[in-house]
Amino acid sequence: MTLEKFFNPESVAVIGATEDPKNITSTIITNLIEMGFAGKLVPVNPHHDEVFGLKCYPSLPDIKEQVDLTVISIHSDYVPEVLEQQAVCGIRNSIIISGGFAELGGKGVELEERIKNICRDKDIRLIGPNCIGVLDNYSNFSTSFLPWTKVKRPEKGTLGILSQSGSYVVAMMDMLSLEGIGVSKVVSYGNRADVGESELIEYLTNDELTHVIGIYMESVDDGRRFINASSNFSKSKHIVALKAGRHDSGIEAAKSHTGAIAGRYEIYKAAFRKSGIVEVNGLEEFMDACKVLLMQKPAKGNKVLVLTNGGGFGVSVSDMCSDTGLDVAHTPAGIREALSEKFPEYFILKNPIDMTGSSGDEDYGIAMKSALVDNDFFDAAIIIPLMPPPTMTDGVAGIISQRAKESGKPVVICMVSGIYTEKIKAKFEEKGLPVFPSPERCVKAMSVLVERGRMNGC
Amino acid sequence: MTLEKFFNPESVAVIGATEDPKNITSTIITNLIEMGFAGKLVPVNPHHDEVFGLKCYPSLPDIKEQVDLTVISIHSDYVPEVLEQQAVCGIRNSIIISGGFAELGGKGVELEERIKNICRDKDIRLIGPNCIGVLDNYSNFSTSFLPWTKVKRPEKGTLGILSQSGSYVVAMMDMLSLEGIGVSKVVSYGNRADVGESELIEYLTNDELTHVIGIYMESVDDGRRFINASSNFSKSKHIVALKAGRHDSGIEAAKSHTGAIAGRYEIYKAAFRKSGIVEVNGLEEFMDACKVLLMQKPAKGNKVLVLTNGGGFGVSVSDMCSDTGLDVAHTPAGIREALSEKFPEYFILKNPIDMTGSSGDEDYGIAMKSALVDNDFFDAAIIIPLMPPPTMTDGVAGIISQRAKESGKPVVICMVSGIYTEKIKAKFEEKGLPVFPSPERCVKAMSVLVERGRMNGC
Numbered sequence: 001m002t003l004e005k006f007f008n009p010e011s012v013a014v015i016g017a018t019e020d021p022k023n024i025t026s027t028i029i030t031n032l033i034e035m036g037f038a039g040k041l042v043p044v045n046p047h048h049d050e051v052f053g054l055k056c057y058p059s060l061p062d063i064k065e066q067v068d069l070t071v072i073s074i075h076s077d078y079v080p081e082v083l084e085q086q087a088v089c090g091i092r093n094s095i096i097i098s099g100g101f102a103e104l105g106g107k108g109v110e111l112e113e114r115i116k117n118i119c120r121d122k123d124i125r126l127i128g129p130n131c132i133g134v135l136d137n138y139s140n141f142s143t144s145f146l147p148w149t150k151v152k153r154p155e156k157g158t159l160g161i162l163s164q165s166g167s168y169v170v171a172m173m174d175m176l177s178l179e180g181i182g183v184s185k186v187v188s189y190g191n192r193a194d195v196g197e198s199e200l201i202e203y204l205t206n207d208e209l210t211h212v213i214g215i216y217m218e219s220v221d222d223g224r225r226f227i228n229a230s231s232n233f234s235k236s237k238h239i240v241a242l243k244a245g246r247h248d249s250g251i252e253a254a255k256s257h258t259g260a261i262a263g264r265y266e267i268y269k270a271a272f273r274k275s276g277i278v279e280v281n282g283l284e285e286f287m288d289a290c291k292v293l294l295m296q297k298p299a300k301g302n303k304v305l306v307l308t309n310g311g312g313f314g315v316s317v318s319d320m321c322s323d324t325g326l327d328v329a330h331t332p333a334g335i336r337e338a339l340s341e342k343f344p345e346y347f348i349l350k351n352p353i354d355m356t357g358s359s360g361d362e363d364y365g366i367a368m369k370s371a372l373v374d375n376d377f378f379d380a381a382i383i384i385p386l387m388p389p390p391t392m393t394d395g396v397a398g399i400i401s402q403r404a405k406e407s408g409k410p411v412v413i414c415m416v417s418g419i420y421t422e423k424i425k426a427k428f429e430e431k432g433l434p435v436f437p438s439p440e441r442c443v444k445a446m447s448v449l450v451e452r453g454r455m456n457g458c
Numbered sequence: 459m460t461l462e463k464f465f466n467p468e469s470v471a472v473i474g475a476t477e478d479p480k481n482i483t484s485t486i487i488t489n490l491i492e493m494g495f496a497g498k499l500v501p502v503n504p505h506h507d508e509v510f511g512l513k514c515y516p517s518l519p520d521i522k523e524q525v526d527l528t529v530i531s532i533h534s535d536y537v538p539e540v541l542e543q544q545a546v547c548g549i550r551n552s553i554i555i556s557g558g559f560a561e562l563g564g565k566g567v568e569l570e571e572r573i574k575n576i577c578r579d580k581d582i583r584l585i586g587p588n589c590i591g592v593l594d595n596y597s598n599f600s601t602s603f604l605p606w607t608k609v610k611r612p613e614k615g616t617l618g619i620l621s622q623s624g625s626y627v628v629a630m631m632d633m634l635s636l637e638g639i640g641v642s643k644v645v646s647y648g649n650r651a652d653v654g655e656s657e658l659i660e661y662l663t664n665d666e667l668t669h670v671i672g673i674y675m676e677s678v679d680d681g682r683r684f685i686n687a688s689s690n691f692s693k694s695k696h697i698v699a700l701k702a703g704r705h706d707s708g709i710e711a712a713k714s715h716t717g718a719i720a721g722r723y724e725i726y727k728a729a730f731r732k733s734g735i736v737e738v739n740g741l742e743e744f745m746d747a748c749k750v751l752l753m754q755k756p757a758k759g760n761k762v763l764v765l766t767n768g769g770g771f772g773v774s775v776s777d778m779c780s781d782t783g784l785d786v787a788h789t790p791a792g793i794r795e796a797l798s799e800k801f802p803e804y805f806i807l808k809n810p811i812d813m814t815g816s817s818g819d820e821d822y823g824i825a826m827k828s829a830l831v832d833n834d835f836f837d838a839a840i841i842i843p844l845m846p847p848p849t850m851t852d853g854v855a856g857i858i859s860q861r862a863k864e865s866g867k868p869v870v871i872c873m874v875s876g877i878y879t880e881k882i883k884a885k886f887e888e889k890g891l892p893v894f895p896s897p898e899r900c901v902k903a904m905s906v907l908v909e910r911g912r913m914n915g916c
Contacts, residue, residue, distance in 0.1 A: 021848065099814065103769075104804055146846040150878045165770020166815065170846050174876025218773060244773040247780035256806040257769035282778070282898030283874065311561075311715035312623020315676060315702040320740070322705035346562055348714040356557065357624065388604040388628050390479065416741065418632030420608045440740030 003195065003203045005093045006127060007136040007185060009068035010039050013060060013091070015082055016074040017043030017051045024073050024097065024145035029054070031148055035140040042067060060089045069093040071133065071143050076100030079129070080114050087122035094119070095143050096128035102191050102259030103130050109259070116193050130258065131190030132166040135173070137183050138209060146170055157182015158211040159290055160204050162197050164258045165244070166190060168216040171283065180429065181291055184209040191258050196221030201229040201239070212238045214290045218245045218254035219261055220268070227275045234276030238293040238452060241277045242286045243268050276455045278448050285444060288436060292445040295434040296410040298453035301379035303329045304446060305371050306352035308384035309359045309392070313414070314352030317382060317439045324447040328352065332377050338370040360391035361399050368403035372411075379453075381407075382446050384414040384439065387421050397427035404433060410449045414442035461653065461661045463551045464585055465594040465643060467526035468497050471518060471549070473540055474532040475501030475509045482531050482555065482603035487512070489606055493598040500525060518547045527551040529591065529601050534558030537587070538572050545580035552577075553601050554586035560649050560717030561588050567717070574651050588716060589648025590624040593631070595641050596667060604628055615640015617748055618662050620655050621674040622716045623702070624648060626741070630672070633745055638887065639752065642667040649716050654679030659687040659697070670696045672748045676703045676712035677719055678726070685733045692734030696751040696910060699735045700744045701726050734913045736906050743902060746894060750903040753892040754868040756911035759837035761787045762904060763829050764810035766842035767817045767850070771872070772810030775840060775897045782905035786810065790835050796828040818849035819857050826861035830869075837911075839865075840904050842872040842897065845879050852882050859889035868907045872900035 017025045025043075029052050032041055042065075043051035046058040057063050060070070060082075070086050072079055076098050086094065101112040112129070119126045127133060133143030137156045144151070154176040161183065163169045169188040176183060184207065187200055198221050204210045213233065220226050230239055245254030246265045255261065272279045278293070280286045304326045308314045318328045331339075331351040339349050343363070348354040353371065355363050364385060372381055381404070385396050404411035413435045415425050425435045436442035475483045483501075487510050490499060500523075501509035504516040515521050518528070518540070528544050530537055534556050544552065559570035570587065577584045585591060591601030595614045602609070612634040619641065621627045627646040634641060642665065645658055656679050662668045671691065678684050688697055703712030704723045713719065730737045736751070738744045762784045766772045776786045789797075789809040797807050801821070806812040811829065813821050822843060830839055839862070843854050862869035871893045873883050883893045894900035 027848065100804060147848065150848075151846045152877050163770070165768070165773070167766075167768025167844050168770040168774075170844065171768070171771075171874040171876075174846070174879065175874060178875055178877060216770060218770075242774070244770065244777055246777045249780055249786040250773050250777035252808065253769075253773040253776045253786075253810050253812075256808055257773050257812065283774070283896045284898065308625075310623070310625025310629070311711075312621070312626040312674060312676075312702065313629075315623070315708050315711040315715050316626075316700070316741075318711045319702060319704045319708035322707055328707040328711075346557060350710065350714055352711050354711075354715065386625055386628065388609045388632070390485065390605065390608075416629040416633060417636055418629075419610050419636060421632065438741045440742065 003125070003199065005068040006095065006134055007141060008139040009093070009141065011042060011065055011067045012039060013042045013044050013063065013067045013070045015044050015070055015072045017045050017056060018048060019051055027145045027147050028071060028073070028143055031142055031144055034148060035142060035153070037140045039141065040065065060085050060091065063089070067091045069095065071095050071097065073097035073145065076111055076129070080118060083115055083118045083122070083124060087118070087124060092123060093125050095133040096126060097131060097133055097143060097145060099130040101129045103257060112191060112193055119194055126194035127187065128190050129193060132169055132188035135183070135186040137185065152177035154181065154183040157184060158209060159183050159294055160207070160210040160213045161186045162200050162213060163188050163216040164190065164192065164218045165216050172214070172287065175287055179287065179291065181294065192221055198222050198225040198229045201233050205229070205233045210237070212240065212290050212293045214240045214286055216242045216244065218258055219263060223271065227271055230275035230277055239275070239277045240286060240289040240293065241272055241279050242281070243279065278451060284441065288441050288445045289448045292412060292434050292448055293452065295432055296412065296449055298456055299380040299410050299449045300453055302327045302450045303377065303379045305378040305381040307364065307367055307381060308352060308386070309355045309357055309389065310384060310386040311354045311356065313384045313386070313439055314354045317384065317443055318352055320440055320443040324443055326443065326447055326450060331371065332375065335371045335375050335377065338374070339367060342366050357389045358391065361393055361396040364396055365399040365403055368400065368407065372407040372409060373403055378409070380410045380446060380449060382412055382414065382442055386416070387424055394424050394427055397424060397431060401428065401431035401433050412436065412442055412446050414439055461583070461657065463526040464553065464592055465599060466597040467551070467599065469500060469523055469525045470497060471500045471502050471521065471525045471528045473502050473528055473530045475503050475514060476506060477509055485603045485605050486529060486531070486601055489600055489602055492606060493600060493611070495598045497599065498523065518543050518549065521547070525549045527553065529553050529555065531555035531603065534569055534587070538576055541573055541576045541580070541582060545576070545582060550581060551583050553591040554584060555589060555591055555601060555603060557588040559587045561715060570649060570651055577652055584652035585645065586648050587651060590627055590646035593641070593644040595643065610635035612639065612641040615642060616667060616669040617641050617752055618665070618668040618671045619644040620658050620671060621646050622648065622650065622676045623674050626674040629741065630745065637745065637749065639745070639749055650679055656680050656683040656687045659691050663687070663691045668695070670698065670748050670751045672698045672744055674700045674702065676716055677721060681729065685729055688733035688735055697733070697735045698744060698747040698751065699730055699737050700739070701737065736909060742899065746899050746903045747906045750870060750892050750906055751910065753890055754870065754907055756914055757838040757868050757907045758911055760785045760908045761835065761837045763836040763839040765822065765825055765839060766810060766844070767813045767815055767847065768842060768844040769812045769814065771842045771844070771897055772812045775842065775901055776810055778898055778901040782901055784901065784905055784908060789829065790833070793829045793833050793835065796832070797825060800824050815847045816849065819851055819854040822854055823857040823861055826858065826865065830865040830867060831861055836867070838868045838904060838907060840870055840872065840900055844874065845882055852885055855882060855885035855889060859886065859891050862891060870894065870900055870904050872897055
């Protein structure tokens with residue numbers, strides 16, 4: 001059985017649907033209407049005849065048409081009954097938004113076992129409980145109960161997000177919208193009573209619209225299946241993982257959160273390495289790693305050219321490269337000779353190449369031509385064009401991206417945030433070069449490309 | 459002799475002044491006019507009678523009034539002559555913007571020795587060469603040659619910035635403006651032929667307008683003097699340091715950049731610890747550490763309350779706290795009892811206190827009252843109010859800041875960036891609570907407060 005109906009259902013029943021803004025079903029339905037979901041939307045609630053202009057049915061058996069999926073956000077105590085009923089109606093998929101299950105311990109664990117058993121016995125596939133559910137950005141289907149006015153829906157794109165945590169999914173969507181990074185599918189599966197990350201990774205392996213998966217995990221559903229699925233996905237695409245619940249206090253917190261047994265962190269690290277997964281440690285790193293893998297290809301080696309007009313940035317980027325295993329190798333004599341003919345003597349050619357505050361747009365093109373296009377010594381480049389000098393204009397984005405393209409090598413840009421600089425950032429990203437707002441984030445992003453290149457080489 | 463005239467000169471001669479936009483003196487002068495600098499501005503250039511409406515003098519001896527300071531941005535070869543001349547005129551201070559000295563090696567080193575000797579012999583104090591010079595945000599004096607249209611001038615405030623790197627100073631000003639963090643004085647001293655960080659720290663110790671110093675350093679001018687000055691400053695205020703040139707490639711880059719001999723990093727680390735200096739590793743950390751020390755006081759211990767409505771954030775913040783030596787200690791029974799009377803059973807009270815997506819503004823007030831105001835167990839709090847749930851409104855900023863104030867303990871806020879959330883961020887900061895855009899940056903900022911608290915305790 002495929003997971004297709006979770007993402008692109010032809011008909012969806014929303015259990016307990018109401019227009020009451022305090023009830024989250026109201027936001028789920030208005031979100032779907034606003035998104036232009038083309039499938040059939042069927043509210044189910046014995047107390048209403050109509051919800052947001054849609055005919056409302058008293059119960060599932062009253063619906064005559066085939067329903068692909070139920071969305072359940074009623075009190076946990078009533079969930080088993082709905083599942084039993086949908087089994088009778090032949091509805092084979094369910095997303096349970098409601099909390100009140102294993103994450104509470106005690107009786108909640110029992111209740112979760114009960115719904116698991118029903119689903120297993122009656123052949124129902126389940127996402128959740130205690131989750132936000134899905135967003136399919138192409139079928140315009142979502143079960144998010146957070147209004148798109150407060151969390152901006154990301155653009156259509158090729159990033160898939162999988163998460164045990166609902167709040168991470170929401171935060172990611174909001175950040176990605178602000179960054180202009182497009183998303184294909186998002187799944188928050190919460191307590192993961194049935195469908196988990198391994199099966200979702202298998203499913204997304206064949207999804208042409210998903211090129212990179214970012215995954216937030218507190219625990220793994222099935223270690224062996226996860227490694228197999230990830231290894232297979234990573235052959236042609238990329239996975240970035242944020243493992244939460246690494247230390248004692250985080251492990252405890254994870255247990256209260258989604259009932260997850262976080263397990264030994266070292267085992268996760270080894271599994272990630274084995275599966276070609278890039279591990280990250282924070283939310284910004286998570287987003288940056290996904291972004292750089294979406295926009296640039298892995299590096300063939302770790303020799304990195306650092307090119308800037310700001311000496312201090314050259315120095316600190318060199319430090320950070322050393323911290324992350326990137327080699328700011330000396331510029332070979334051939335490149336230095338070529339450049340010394342074109343540049344004034346006070347430009348520093350050693351690598352970092354520091355063209356000083358006197359340089360302008362064209363100098364970036366000259367340096368990249370000799371050091372990156374005409375010569376194969378460097379595997380990649382970190383470029384830090386500081387915009388304040390009057391000699392620097394927004395034309396630099398075109399020049400740098402042109403040379404990056406000619407070189408065929410991965411290039412990342414560091415632009416330190418300022419009101420003026422923000423505009424230039426957009427110009428780079430329009431041309432496909434990822435921009436990061438600090439030297440540390442830019443270096444970390446490059447190290448992701450080098451790490452992925454190394455894995456591919458193995 | 460004091461450094462006062464570098465920051466608040468009554469009369470300044472700009473050597474080589476011209477209206478030619480390609481010459482940086484033109485920006486220095488237009489910047490000063492735009493800032494409303496109240497001192498006398500005297501252009502010096504034999505080729506002009508007037509520059510930007512100001513009377514221009516052929517040479518320094520032609521000026522009849524007392525001049526406090528020269529600003530020199532001519533070719534390095536001509537600098538010694540100007541210094542000799544200003545000595546004759548009794549002008550005792552000079553800021554040399556020009557590069558072309560020790561950073562080039564060889565003859566540049568000799569030239570720098572020559573200007574050092576002149577200054578020593580003729581009793582001239584010198585900032586630079588190869589620098590941006592100063593910004594005094596209260597006297598409205600600056601020697602920056604970058605137009606304020608491209609680098610936004612920060613608001614008036616209490617952060618001082620000292621730097622060997624000009625580009626870091628510029629980047630910091632731009633970022634600080636965007637963040638709304640106010641600045642008192644900025645000094646970029648480049649090759650540091652005379653005035654260096656130790657003397658500047660001594661000077662700023664008595665500057666009531668400077669509460670925190672952020673310092674970018676590749677090398678130190680005088681180790682013993684630096685430790686003494688920093689220790690003294692840190693008794694009542696705070697210093698944050700970014701040491702660049704930590705590893706081989708960075709050390710080499712530093713030498714080419716400002717002629718600095720970066721020295722062994724371990725020695726710097728020890729000196730920082732000894733002097734009460736908070737060390738940071740990147741530009742965002744640099745800004746965040748300055749910000750948190752400007753807005754909050756050090757923590758008395760490392761027991762940190764983590765309060766959120768997003769379980770995943772609770773988990774990953776707990777991990778990050780462990781990474782940085784913060785103790786997410788179990789909530790004591792007394793607090794748990796008090797809260798369990800007020801909260802539904804599915805709120806998790808263990809610490810992190812996870813009030814789930816169902817909680818609203820008022821719940822933050824209730825939790826903080828019991829856990830932070832009425833009880834002295836926790837030393838500080840990291841609060842992560844995720845705004846997407848409909849129960850959350852901008853009123854939460856007032857509630858949280860009120861309780862933070864009552865508790866007398868340091869509190870930091872994590873708000874993950876999104877278009878809607880940005881507006882709420884401003885509300886928190888108006889009320890004096892620093893907001894950081896990711897869990898990792900928020901935890902790091904709290905660890906700075908704990909580190910400073912520990913140092914003070916020693």
